[in-house]
Amino acid sequence: MNPIHRRDFVIRLSTVAAALSAGAALSACGGDDAVPQFLYGVASGDPLADRVILWTHARYPDSEAAVELSWEVASDKGFADIVKSGSVTATAATGFTAKVDATGLVANTEYFYRFRQGRHVSAVGRARTLPTGSVSEVRLAVLSCANYPAGFFNVYAEVAKSDAQFALHLGDYIYEYAAGGYASANADKLGRVVQPANELLTLADYRQRHAQYRSDPDAKDLHARLPMIAVWDDHEIANDAYKDGAENHDPAKEGSFAARRAAALQAWHEWMPVRSGADQGKIYRSFDFGNLLSLHMLDTRLVGRDQQVTTEQLFNPATQASALATLASPTRQLLGAEQLQWLQGQMSASKASWQVLGQQVLMARMTVPVSILNALNPANTSPTAVADGAKAVTDYLTAKATPVALRTQAQQDLLDPAKNPELGYNLDAWDGYPVAREILLGTVAQLGKKLVVLAGDTHNAWHSSLTLMNGSKVGEEFATSSVSSPGLESYLAALPPEQVKSIFENVIDDLDWMDPKRRGFLKMSFTASAAKGEWVFVDRIDSRSYAVDTAAGKTLVYTPGLG
Known part of the structure; x- marks a missing residue:
């Protein structure tokens, strides 16, 4: 069993204290004697050099009454030195979630934070601000695809124990399917049957599913320990979503996709520690880590994506010509014109050593x-x-x-x-938008920037070169495995995993390495000269007792100009 660090012990102790105080409830009316419940812990996210988002959920049992909260940020775990404080209200209008942008903080500093309602206190969380000026190293834990019924979130537990400074979640934080649907074979046995039992369609549905995922102890632990920078992928809304619809949405049976999308995005903004603007559909944004790296978080899913071309359409003689023409169209969009123009401007203006794109789907040529x-x-x-x-x-x-x-x-x-x-084997990825990819990579080549792309979505780990159509290399892509969602070992179950690995690595020219069967996360470490990716895998997700699969771990280093 791994030792519990002293600071971790304080966080755990405060969680226990909060639970004990919540257990002494006297009423549920929202009056002076009511005890608010902080059932889903605390979270921080979207850190900048002088501020960070703080989040919690607070509710009086069986009550719709608003919960008036105070929040505190301290330099010490005992809260003897409170540096910032204020008030915020958890209301029914936000599903009883509460977020505050804690400003006026010091760059590159670790803080402790909590929420209070009278004598009742939430769990304690740790937050961190971004560095400025000359920065020697940044460590990021990259995550994707956490499916509650598929297994336990042991990967979250391992990230919480790591030396990562910030967590990046690249989407599929929740899944929208009904109970008994995708990856639910062991859900009953593991006690992880999803709620609500139906497929998610309404705001109440999405709120309930987010709450269930956030009730997981490892999810709460991760959020309490690391600030998270997140974007959505498709399953926060519906499978294989695009700007006007989704593969897993039938308007004739499920109503307006626009209404479903609006409900899903509202719930996501309520439950995630992100800095929400007036337009909830716009989540692309940048984070500067001093002179070392600029992280540009993208939306490759909703804001600009044209509908996918399918392999079936390409192989069907009746639709082949039309599908090929669509695939090769010079106007075909994945990011959308507005987001692309924004990204080009951000990269052009950045003086950082590295340009890092945090986005959902594989960009490398997987043909x-x-x-x-x-x-x-x-x-x-x-x-x-x-x-x-x-x-x-x-x-x-x-x-x-x-x-x-x-x-x-x-x-x-x-x-x-x-x-x-x-042809790309996965046309939901950038392979389904080849001209859009060429334009983006061409911009990077023209600017002469050092590029690393981070990706999730596939449930497997990948490392590839990023090349233009003429074969010239522009950067490298590091893609994380999933937290719990099954990967190629499920879809190609008839083939031994090592054979799958051999096929992919030998057939695909730009692919350097992949893992076809394990769950885990990617730790990225950046210095001025190198980007190092370390894939960390757990040996099981069907039990909370697990170990790190050290034999399967992989480390790859990208040093531009040196290979």
Whole structure:
């Protein structure tokens, strides 16, 4: 069992104290004798050099009465030196969540914070402001895809124990599916059946699901220990969402997508420690860590994304021509024109050593020959289909390894892009928006910036080169595995994970390394000369007793100009 640090002990102790005081409730009317419940802990987020968002949820049991709170920020864990304080109200209009932007803080400083209602006190959290000036190192814990019914949030527990300074959540913080839906095979056994039982559609639905996720002790622990910078992906709303709809939304049965989206975004802003503006649909924003790095958090999901092209449309003779034309359209958007222009301006103005994009989906070119895509059909796992898939991979790799002068006509055809074109295996990612990707990477190349892209979404870990269509390298992408959502080991269950790994790493030119089967997080460490990614994996999520899978861990370093 890992030792509990003294500061962690104080946080845990304050949580216990808050729970004990809440247990002594005398009434639920909201009067002087009422005891507010702080059931979901505290959180901090969106840190800047002089401020940070502080969050909690407070409610009188069985009451709609507002809860008048005071908040305190201290330089010490005992709150002897309170440096900032104020008041905030948790009301029914915000689902009894409360957020405050604590300003006037000192850069690069760790603080302790809490909320109070009379003598009743919330758990204590730690917050940190961003550094300014000359910065030698920044450490970020990168997270994505936490599915409550799939298993325990042991990855959150491990991040809370790490030496990361800030947490980045790249989306799929919750999932919208009904009970018994996606990744729910062990939910009953683990006591993690989702609430509400229906698929999320209304504001009340999304609020209840957020509350359930935030009731998880490891989620509360993570938020109490690290400031979080977050963006949404699709499952905070609906699977494979885009600006006007989603794969998992049927207007005929589920009503207006705009109404569903508005409800989902309101709940997300209520429950996440983010700095919310007047337009809840705009979450792209930048964070400057002194002269070392500028972190640009993007929305690749809702604000500008055109509807996805599907592999089925590309393979269907009746829709193929139209799908190919759409895929190659010069006006096809993923970020949207406004967000792209903003990002170009942010990167151009930045004087930092690194430009880091925190965003949802894989940007690297993950293209696979059609001969392999046709043969590797996850829907058909019969022995014959598996053998056909293995043969397609072997034939292609053999053709690549054969000297040009010795290649047969069949091998030449396999390597001829006109006869065997390469397509992205996941068209929900940047591979489905190739012109938009080229424009963005071309901007980085023109500006001469050092680029690192961070991604989530796939539930597996990846490291790739970012290249232009002419093959020139612009930067590198580090992608995190999931907190609990199943990955390729589930979708390609008929293939041994090591074979899946071999196929991807050998077939995809820009891919350097991947892990096909483990849950974990990515710790990124930046210095002026190098960006280091450390993938940390846990050995299980079906029990709260777990260990770090040290043998599976991976560290890769990007040093521009040196490889």
